Amino acid sequence: MVTSMVVAGVLDVAIDRYGDPSGRPVVLLHGFPYDTHSYDDVARLLADAGHDVVVPSLRGFGATRFLDDATPRSGEQAALAHDLRELIGALGLDRPIVAGYDWGGRAACAVAALWPDEVAGLVSVSGYLVQAGGLATPAPPHLEKRYWYQYYFHSERGRAGLAAYRAEIAQTLWTDWSPTWRFGDSEFAATAASFDNPDFVDVVVHSYRHRHGLAAGDPAYAATQERLAAGPPITVPTVVLDPTEDTVAALYGTPDHARHFTRLVDVRELDCGHNPPQELPGRFADAVRALGESLA
Template identity: 55%
Template sequence: MELKSIRAGVLDVAYLEFGPADGWPVIMNHGFPYDVHTYGEAAPLLAKEGARVIVPYLRGYGPTRFLSRSTPRSGEQAALGFDLLSLMDALNLDKPIVGGYDWGGRAACIVSALWPNRVTALVTGNSYNIQDIASAMEPAAPAVEASLWYQYYFHSERGIRGLEKNRAGIARLLWEMWSPTWKFDDATFDQSAKAFDNPDFVDVVIHSYRHRFGLVAGDPAVAAIEARLANGPEISVPTIAIDGGRDGVNTGTSHHKKKFTGPFDYRLFANAGHNLPQEEPEMWAKAVLDAAKMAQQKDAKPT
């Protein structure tokens, strides 16, 4: 494992790299509020199987920095997808397997949907992770609304000040609520919490949770991507979609299957919460390996 950095798009992206430089490429993205340590056990398992695994800090996290002060600190889905595509370009990666959950899974879904020729396969926590912003103001069931308290909190000025003042405290509470059976210790949380000290963390997070409800404008530089996402594009690349049986913020996404038109497999990690790769690293690594096999089988079929 080695911490590296590279200029990609509007960012200087810090990332961990596991495995041989000539290995089959994999990019795994973390979610909110987590960091690259999500893949601390899963990535080495893949590296042992010959994979070159890239695990970037997303915009607003850890050592990743914006190249210009003038770039909007957007956390919108189109910006996350753009960042992933830019990283693939910067590293000259040829059709990696992409994956993640939460914010990171969203980026992987976006690239897989809009640029399928650039992707070998997709592993996605919570299945189809592309936001339907036009319908975001439609209320959900009361229990779902209650689980999204943090999003509504971030819509307020009080929420901004709260996140600025107590970013680690809020993150830890969400870890506990979203993964009620995951017995992480202080050291595990603290190593990830350092990533929230990024100077752009608060701005990116607040923008993300306001933009997805249509409350603020997006970055004009990625408006064309956002427009394409508004159509709810289907995903044609081979995909393994995963839910956690104990996920405290997502009630399940098996019904998303209709959004996937290529080879598809849905899995339930029965004892996992929201942070799937860190709670079940062996099962996550197996899903990536199985996605690679799924893609090989697809390519082997006569056309």
């Protein structure tokens, strides 16, 4: 594994790269509140299978930094989509497979939906993660209560709480969202260091305020955000992974996958929580390999 920095769009992106640069490229994208360590085992398995594997730290995480202090610290889906597209271009990747969960899955879905010619295929945890049509309609109460962290971040008390207790909040969410995953203290600590990024709080707070209509988006991404809000279909070959023990995915995933994916290759259930690549790395890597073989 080689760690480096790559200027891409508005960011200087920290990436971990594994495998043979001449192999089929794969970009693996982490979520909130996680980091690139989610893919340590997956990346090695895919590299051993001949892939060129890129694992970036998202904006606000790890060593990734904004190039300009004046750039809005947006966490909206359109910003994440542009970050991924710019990274693919900066690295000169030839139509990679993109794979992700949570925020990373949203970025991967958005790029696959809007710029399908730039990716070969998609592996998405919980299916269609593009946020379309806003979040004005309340969920049933038994689901709505799981949004507590989002509502918390809507307040200035929540912003201050995230700044003071970023690791503690993350550990609480890991435990709540993956009730069958027994992660160790050292495993969590390896990821928690990524939350010390100076932009972490601003990006996270903006993400959860913007999606609820409580914060304006970055004007640079307004056109992209409008396209995503329309709920475009995803036309690239796709494998969907459905975690059966994920206690939060029902808030944004949908079991009606065929409605969103016109080339649905497979739907696989995984007996794990919200972070499949770290909980079941072999199964996650198998899904990426299987998609790659179907594209050969």
